[in-house]
Amino acid sequence: MARPMISVAGIRGIVGESLVPEEFLRYILAFATLCEGGPVVVGGDTRLSRHMMRHLAFAGLESAGCEIHDIGLVPTPTVGLMVRELGARGGIAITASHNPAQWNAYKFFGPDGSFLSAAQNRALLDVAASGAFRRAPYRELGRVKSRNDAIARHLEKVFAVVDTAAIAGRKFRVAVDCVNGVGALIMPPLLEGLGCTAEYLYTDTETEFPRNPEPLPENLTELGDLVRSSGADIGFAVDPDADRLAMVDNTGRPIGEERTVVLAALALLDRGERGPLVVNLSTTRAMDDVAERYGVELHRTPIGEAHVVGKMRDIRALCGGEGNGGVIYPRVHSGRDAATGVALVLEAMARGQVRSAELNARIPDYVMVKTKFGVEGQDVAALCRRVADAFAADARIVTDDGVKAVFPDRWVHLRASGTEPVVRVFAEAPSLEAANSLVQRVGEITAAPHESPGS
Numbered sequence: 001m002a003r004p005m006i007s008v009a010g011i012r013g014i015v016g017e018s019l020v021p022e023e024f025l026r027y028i029l030a031f032a033t034l035c036e037g038g039p040v041v042v043g044g045d046t047r048l049s050r051h052m053m054r055h056l057a058f059a060g061l062e063s064a065g066c067e068i069h070d071i072g073l074v075p076t077p078t079v080g081l082m083v084r085e086l087g088a089r090g091g092i093a094i095t096a097s098h099n100p101a102q103w104n105a106y107k108f109f110g111p112d113g114s115f116l117s118a119a120q121n122r123a124l125l126d127v128a129a130s131g132a133f134r135r136a137p138y139r140e141l142g143r144v145k146s147r148n149d150a151i152a153r154h155l156e157k158v159f160a161v162v163d164t165a166a167i168a169g170r171k172f173r174v175a176v177d178c179v180n181g182v183g184a185l186i187m188p189p190l191l192e193g194l195g196c197t198a199e200y201l202y203t204d205t206e207t208e209f210p211r212n213p214e215p216l217p218e219n220l221t222e223l224g225d226l227v228r229s230s231g232a233d234i235g236f237a238v239d240p241d242a243d244r245l246a247m248v249d250n251t252g253r254p255i256g257e258e259r260t261v262v263l264a265a266l267a268l269l270d271r272g273e274r275g276p277l278v279v280n281l282s283t284t285r286a287m288d289d290v291a292e293r294y295g296v297e298l299h300r301t302p303i304g305e306a307h308v309v310g311k312m313r314d315i316r317a318l319c320g321g322e323g324n325g326g327v328i329y330p331r332v333h334s335g336r337d338a339a340t341g342v343a344l345v346l347e348a349m350a351r352g353q354v355r356s357a358e359l360n361a362r363i364p365d366y367v368m369v370k371t372k373f374g375v376e377g378q379d380v381a382a383l384c385r386r387v388a389d390a391f392a393a394d395a396r397i398v399t400d401d402g403v404k405a406v407f408p409d410r411w412v413h414l415r416a417s418g419t420e421p422v423v424r425v426f427a428e429a430p431s432l433e434a435a436n437s438l439v440q441r442v443g444e445i446t447a448a449p450h451e452s453p454g455s
């Protein structure tokens with residue numbers, strides 16, 4: 001049987017293949033054990049396997065004596081936010097995020113409302129492997145409490161951090177693609193609360209995703225068409241669990257999800273907030289430009305929301321996120337949240353009296369190229385050293401996560417995939433040609449014959 005994928009982002013698999021109940025139940029039981037039978041918030045996205053995953057999670061949590069706050073269909077950030085609001089011991093989001101419909105996953109949150117840290121995740125795996133699970137006696141089995149106020153409480157926090165009157169005063173026209181995910185439940189009340197008129201694509205939460213659900217530019221052509229036909233000021237697209245946000249400008253052109261976090265940071269800095277910013281190593285260098293323009297520090301971490309959030313906590317960052325459309329503004333929630341991104345970008349448009357294309361033009365343009373190279377049988381650490389050596393003469397070398405060579409106006413980053421025998425290579429430069437040339441140089445090093453250690 002195929003094995004599930006286990007990482008700090010949770011445990012995921014393909015239904016009936018790498019996702020089978022007897023295997024996934026172990027992780028629920030381990031999580032319930034770590035929560036010592038305390039209250040746990042459970043919510044998730046719309047994919048068809050949600051019912052099986054939910055019943056399985058409930059059975060495991062109940063067996064350990066955990067009270068379950070069932071918040072139903074909600075964005076992933078809403079689960080984390082409700083863990084804190086309710087003072088729960090943990091949370092579980094049932095979602096495979098941007099993965100296609102046959103996938104599903106459990107994502108675990110700690111009592112602080114953030115994804116488990118690497119150490120907490122190791123503890124979870126240890127308990128799952130040991131089989132030493134907490135068992136509640138029959139009178140103390142957990143009960144389920146259903147609540148339907150989670151999205152409203154999430155939105156209260158979003159509305160509290162933006163100038164809702166200024167946004168509403170502009171009466172924006174907006175187009176939204178919810179890909180039949182939980183965006184369909186949070187975007188309408190969000191946009192209504194901000195005085196926008198909205199037209200929607202794919203808001204049927206009982207129907208399958210109509211396309212590849214990742215909000216990449218190639219998947220947003222219908223949204224671009226809707227923006228043009230409806231004369232919208234901006235188009236928004238979210239992934240099925242509404243933590244990632246991508247945008248289309250008022251001409252129908254995708255802005256590119258790399259730029260979402262940059263525009264959100266710009267919105268905060270522009271209204272006078274100050275503090276350090278945090279993004280991962282592969283996020284666009286437009287973020288450096290914005291940080292420099294406003295005189296704030298920018299920190300970069302290894303890839304993964306847990307790393308970004310951990311750093312943000314350590315340095316009390318103003319905001320942060322990832323280039324996959326993930327905006328993190330701790331005043332709302334210490335995790336990626338599309339709703340916060342929407343509100344901040346609309347506020348920036350309202351304050352600047354601009355439409356989305358003009359707002360986007362306020363940050364420098366770069367071209368990013370993302371590819372992968374097969375490295376079957378290769379020692380990836382040795383490959384990283386060879387890449388570092390090749391670029392060391394004229395670039396700053398960062399080795400926090402794979403190897404990244406940073407030049408004044410461009411960079412290339414190589415890291416091992418956690419799931420396939422490949423290295424992922426990202427490069428960004430002022431032109432496509434320059435970005436491609438960096439990728440090509442890494443490709444040549446990857447393919448070149450080399451002496452294996454000890455030979």
Ligand code: MG
Nearest residue numbers: 097098239243
């Ligand atoms: Mg997601």
